[in-house]
Amino acid sequence: MLLRMGIIAAIALAMSRPWASGGAIAKLTGRVSRDLVLGIDGSYSMGWKGPIETPHAKAVQWAHECLDTLRPGDTVSILDIRDQVRPVIETPSGDFDYARNQLDQLPSPAGSSNLAAGLRQALQILSRTSNVSREVVVLTDQQRIPWRLEDAYQWTRIEDNTKQMTVPPRLWVVDLVGEVQDRINVAVGKLELSRELTVPQFPIRVRATLSQTNSETKRVTAHFEVDGQRVASQSQAVDLPPNGGSTIEFEHRFPETGSHLVSVVV
Numbered sequence: 001m002l003l004r005m006g007i008i009a010a011i012a013l014a015m016s017r018p019w020a021s022g023g024a025i026a027k028l029t030g031r032v033s034r035d036l037v038l039g040i041d042g043s044y045s046m047g048w049k050g051p052i053e054t055p056h057a058k059a060v061q062w063a064h065e066c067l068d069t070l071r072p073g074d075t076v077s078i079l080d081i082r083d084q085v086r087p088v089i090e091t092p093s094g095d096f097d098y099a100r101n102q103l104d105q106l107p108s109p110a111g112s113s114n115l116a117a118g119l120r121q122a123l124q125i126l127s128r129t130s131n132v133s134r135e136v137v138v139l140t141d142q143q144r145i146p147w148r149l150e151d152a153y154q155w156t157r158i159e160d161n162t163k164q165m166t167v168p169p170r171l172w173v174v175d176l177v178g179e180v181q182d183r184i185n186v187a188v189g190k191l192e193l194s195r196e197l198t199v200p201q202f203p204i205r206v207r208a209t210l211s212q213t214n215s216e217t218k219r220v221t222a223h224f225e226v227d228g229q230r231v232a233s234q235s236q237a238v239d240l241p242p243n244g245g246s247t248i249e250f251e252h253r254f255p256e257t258g259s260h261l262v263s264v265v266v
Helices: 001-014 022-030 055-068 095-105 116-125 151-166
Strands: 034-041 075-081 085-093 133-140 169-176 186-188 204-212 218-228 229-240 244-250 262-266
Touching: 034 055, 034 116, 055 095, 055 133, 075 095, 075 116, 085 095, 085 116, 095 133, 095 204, 116 133, 186 218, 204 218, 204 229, 204 262, 229 244, 244 262
Parallel strands: 034 075, 034 133, 133 169
Antiparallel strands: 075 085, 186 204, 204 244, 218 229, 218 262
16 A cells, blocks of 8 residues: 555656655755855966966866756856955856856956855855755866955854854865966065156056065066056066065156056066
């Protein structure tokens, strides 16, 4: 009698085709639906040109391949992680074609990034999802600064958020660079201006300290940019001592009044 009742229940279940994720149903069907957050580092170092492509281009390609593994019932969110974390897809979505389109429209790397803030926002997204399997994947290069390890407040909040989640997510970091022997790790310090305000055609000097963590003297080229555009006549070659730094200075005259963003780029 129990066997007959079980057969009838199985037939009814098959005909009704219910939708469910996780729990006993997931075990019976042999799959578990996933909620996935992809965090892509958008800092300037992700635009470094490797032997074939930039780490940022590799991140986008990796994300496309990851989307190919998702199935109906899975969801994806995408974060463009820079100084400010920009949610590309904040509400978890099952529209993977839309996600692919958004990936292809990500802006080029620029500035710095805050991976700790990105991780925290990813956890906040997953705290509101319902699937049994939840994952965060951070796509980045080998830079230490974006992780903001000295920000105890941020990391304490991350730990608290993780403990409060009913389903702890799995956290992954994908290294998009690997072993690179000839990459120079150079940092640009805070810019110093000879004056905060100026008038058209009056010279203003911009000074910055460049430093490196390599064991040998390295020659690098520093470029001066105004509003994101490189000033062709304002590039300088600098010899940086082993594990040391050097000061560099540019002079510029603005043709008209207004606010401008000035940058020193290596």
